[in-house]
Amino acid sequence: MNQTQTTGCYYYPSRSQHIQCSAVINDEQIQLFDNQTNSIVSVSNLDCSFESPLPGIATAVCFADGGRFIPDDINFQWPFTHHSHGIAQQLEKNKLLILASVILIPLLLWFILYRGIPAIAVYSVGLASPSMVEAMGEQSLQVIEKIALEPTQLPSEKQALIQQQWHSMLDDLQLDKKKFRLSFYQSDYFSANAFALPHGRVIVTDELVILLKDKPDALRAILLHEIGHVQYHHGIRLAAQATASTIVLAIIFGDLEGITEVVLGSSSSFLQQAFSRDMEREADKYAIEKLIALGYSNDDFADAIQALQNKLDEQAQLDESWLKYLSTHPSSQERIDFARQYTP
């Protein structure tokens, strides 16, 4: 009969009392003896359970009554544990696997965050009902209105003119006029800008209209860009992606604390910017394609971006705009070049 011996500490069930002892283990049972070789415990192997082994930590044996024995030797191997027992520990000690993890983790994370989640987001936008998107869009508008928008100061003739242009463009594109609505607002916060809400409302600021007052074609190009955002469901996708990435990072790195959260937090916002840069390109492409399809020039789009960039440069003289490189849009020159050199 195989017999193994070791020493360790026995903890009595449900109390702080404990005793140094030696253990004798054979095929049927574990026996513990104190210094005077009096038997303290004698338990059948069948009534023992073992903690899952961890690198560098002695594996304790737990008895059915709650008593426990911890060997002094951290490398002590219990002879009759099941074969699959300790598989996690073997993996954690495997140098090759550790090396593989170091290489695979960044690759997998990149794949999940930049490929997997966006792909799922594209698929899942189909699941959102139109009424839900409508509610989402209108509520977002209410919030933005409170924070950053003022009633428009544009003369009503000017508004009517642009609306007319908008409607004929929607007709040409065969888009639903009930869905795609154009609104004007004055905004110091957004300055010369336009944005689209997921349910099809496009907001144009007075400042943009004034900036492009001599370039109606450029304004049309920007409106097409915004329609592109709506058509590709960019708003909803972005929201879904932000949520999904936060969850993924939180689950995988669940137990990080303090500083690392700061790092993670900033990396996820970088991530969001990368997402939206891709989306801007998509909307740019949409605008350029439609311009050509409707018989206008792809240069209109380039002109619009150039005008916006000139305005930005002017403002940049005033404030510390070096942070603008973090902006959600791709570099202006890149977009202008893309528009000018576009071939269908």
Added chain:
Amino acid sequence: MDTTTPPVNTTHAPSPQIISQDRVKFSGKAGEFFGIWTVNILLSILTLGIYSAWAKVRTYRYFYSNTSIDGHSFDYLATPIQILKGRILAVAVFVIYSLVIQFFPTFGILLAICLLFAMPWIINQGLRFNMRMTRHRNVRFAFAGNYGEAFINFIILPIASIFTLYLLLPYVLKRIDQYMHENISYGNKPITVNLQGEKYYMAALITIGVTIAGLVIFGIILGLTGTAMGIGAIDAENIHPSTIIFPVLIAALYVAFLTLVSAVYQSIIRNHILNNSEFEDVASFKSDLKAVQYAMLLFTNAFAIIFTLGMAYPWAKIRKARLLCSATEVTIYHGAIAIIDTAEQQQSSFAEEAANVFDIDISLT
């Protein structure tokens, strides 16, 4: 290994008789933990996050089992299934919350109010779970806080402190720490905690002093780099390498600064709490964590993590645990050998039952 443990069943004079007086020992190794950490993350990714519950248990067990007082290590008792249930619940709540916030921003307020009222319960549940899952010498810890007190300490008082221009804040923090610690018991032995408000006001003043000093330095550096940037950066078309390096540098400085400030406050408060807590007749504590040393450690940890793109995380975590343990002295008295684990008998109440079902993980620091 166990040379410090004296024989147990000897007769002793009336307490308090000191059995042992020693620093807390931490025996974790960075190399060992690196393996556990990376392999667990890989497995978590490959199992779409499910293994993360096992990973958490293994990480906690590694740290608990490597922390020992008087030759006896701590045990972390939570099972992966408990953690998994808690995580599924947390993810579900988070998904619902973010969907509501992003799709219906105006309902967000209503939801925030619901969350406000659920908060004390969630905090209690988390504390209760963590204590029950911590064991030393076969006796579990327990937490006995109630909803009413938690509501006052975590909701009412912090809100009230806003209306006093935060003058009340140190007192509120004291109340929170008092609540979180005085409800702990080790088996059948409750803890006694006597925290003093003055200490919290002192800590706040020192922290504010460090913050102001830091902001002045930070401002000078920011001003210098800002002007350096002004020359070439307006032109968005040619992004200079410096456009990327400077923001990173400023972010790093910001992290370092936060680290320093929190280290100062945390070390003062930690010392105060431990020096004024004891399990009468069982154990008393002494903490002499030095603010500068702790700040240096957190600071170098943060930098190591950032510049190794996270690879230094296991090393940083081990280092921190080692420093905190070595700054803590525990005196064990004779009463420590006669503690009874009462966790089994308490399971009648709903709160105790619920605490066993799943983990609600809330980090309060």
